[in-house]
Amino acid sequence: MSIMRVRWGPQHPVSGQWAFWLDVDGDIVVNMEPDIGYTHRGIEKVAENRTYIQNVPVVERTSVFDAGNIVFGYVQAVEELMGIEIPERAKYIRTIVGEMSRIVSHLYGLGLLAIAVGFETMLMWFINDRELFLDLFEMLTGARITYSFFIPGGVLHDLPQGFYDEAMRRLDYFERRLKDYWKMFFLNRTFITRTRGVGVLKREDAIRLGVVGPNLRASGVEADVRKDEPYAAYDQIDFIIPTEKEGDAYARGGVRFHELEQSVSIIRQALKKIPDGKIRVKVPITPTPPKGEAYSRVETARGEIGYYIISDGSNRPYRVKISAPSFRNLLAMPFLSRNVPMADIPTIYLSLDLIPLDVDR
Amino acid sequence: MNIETIIESLVALFINRPFIEMLIKVLIFPGLMFPLLFVVFAVWFERKLLAKVHLRIGPLHVGPGPLGGIFQLIADALKLLQKEIIVPYNAHKILYNILPLAMPMISLAAMAFIPVAPFPSVGPVDYLVVFYTPYNILVVLALFAIHPFLVIGVGWASGSKYTTMGALRAAYQLLAYEVPVMLSAACVVMVTGSFDLIKIVESQANIWYILLLPIAFLVFFVSMMAELGRRPFDIPHAEQEIVYGWATEFTGVHYVCVMFAEYVNLCVASCLVTLLFLGGWLGPVLPPAAWFLIKFGIVVVFFLMGRGVYPRLRIDQLLNAGWRILIPLALIQIFIILVLAKFAPWILPVTFVGG
């Protein structure tokens, strides 16, 4: 049999801003190589030429789908460098924004998983309900997607008037919609046949390849930075880490779906428990942390993100290293797409929830 | 021979009832005009219906009020007709240019054999059909079966990797649905004892075949959906996997022809389902043609809804479904008919000769 080399992207309906080289034998993909770098913007280098606060909108561009959690890790690392403790209320507001950001990102990811199997209805429903949380973000932070809301020392604004009621109303509605999603999407026989047993990542393979986030939890490993190393207000809130045993595309979608439910419950608890007080400690406009280094990790929607920052005592970081979740998950992609039908490539790709922005930085 | 006699003979030739009836049949209903209008309406309706399911508004601008967007297809077609015909470097030039043009012709040819209603006439009962033959169901299904071969040829002739994959997928898909289509149509033919669609409709005066032969209806509907390449079975197109399958390379007039053929096929398939299982034009009060159009519309809605409700299947899953589910179900239906013919022949509209 002759092997045909197919270039899958970047001019392809679902490939995103990168390309895959697929070696296909008939309809079976025997080998796959990702070709990354189309969206490389040099964010780590740019961050060396900006002050610590100016870097907040910069690192946010690593992955704008999950802007809240991406910045979370950066500001925590800077706070560790400067040795400051942020007020309790700021921690709770950060938790709320982080979880809303997770919901927004998961809705987007699940929508893309739906489009991978040709299910436009689910994409539209997810995107519609994403709008609910974008409106909340606009109310709270003033921006819908890139909300640069966390700065070293706390958060920019306090919760606005009427935020509690509005958020509760939307969460109630969203919980009702989640039941619809489960019936329409996850109990749909066609969707089950299409995703069950596709791209099976076994527990030991997942650990060996260093997969993080929902993809790791779908393989049965209960690993979540929010529980393992609680940051912000996560140690004061009850939640469980949803896991699945199968490790296939359906399980990865299922983990994301159950995380949506958990996020809703976390936001409710945080809104009820939120203490009064200041939202920000005084930090100079151009902070100059002492010489040193700091590492901080948080759980973003796609998995664990790590920030390693070296300070040389000036007002700009000497080095900002971002270890992005999608780059770690990308390693599983060539492993999973060996000896699978061509039709399963988009399902595997989008069930891992890979985004090129995050990989290239 | 003077000029008056020529005019008189011409008038006698053209201005008479049979000729005008023929004109109506060929040009208006169910001939050329009906599929053309159907395509314009169906594309708009599909977009609008799916938009409603998606909680969107849908096309809005080209057209009056709530019918917004209905002329969009005409505008698009006019734009596409002006476009340059791009022939890929690797393509087989002749086949690449001819086959897409043949597609709408064959689809429209199938439409010519479909009777849609009795013609309101004084004399003996006449039917609205372009060309009548007592074996019209065979002709329609045979013309339907040509379409996948054109698809395979087009995919190969385009000379691109994605089109070749799409063509091969179409070839595999053919294996999955062609046999169930024939078997489930055979159920209806067995019960009626005729290959004539008119006789098939008239034998449903007491009970529609959707009630008498529900399994055959299910099998026929599902395999027709696969034959049309509607959403759960649009494997040869499969936008997310192989760009646009066998039609990836088409631009301009070729693309118009391909899309037109697909929607005319939808029209033919909906007519077939209506005639075979839903009692065609039979119904009280309203005129027969109206009844036909109502049933036809409902069938079209169900064909279109597949795109909003189900994800696409994989090719091996479709083959599994075809051979492990649809064919056994069709055979079970045939067995049930035989049992009924032996023990309860009064249910069936005609008595079996050998039964």
Place this chain on the structure above:
Amino acid sequence: MVFSWIVSILRPLGMAFRHIFKYRFTVKYPYYVLETSERYRGRPVLDLAKCVGCGVCATICPNKAITMVNVEDRRYPQFDAGRCCFCGFCAYFCLTSALKMNGGYELSEYDKSNLIYPPEKLVKVPPPPPERKKVVKLKKLSLSTGVTHG
């Protein structure tokens, strides 16, 4: 088994049909405009009377969209909408609240030079949407009653 199969195939169909008659999420944008929240970060607007020309906004701006220019021997910020990332730090860190983020977001221009807002232009508040545009309030998005908002 067979029953659950049939349910899992037919139930999505029923749900899709029910959604045909539900509310719509689309806003017909050029004709209908969404009301922006109070904190919405559109174009910054300058209050000349309050501005002391300290230059904090130019210092904090990550994209160098704000530069300080001299107007009648005083220094005022000049704003370049083409470089702005709408982070809102300039307004947040402004010592005298002279800069404020405004709800105006229709900033596209035919000419690139119009994107640069010198101080005298930065003072002007963006006009409210014209009469033909109806403003849709966020609160109107009545989720349970099923009123469309577009």
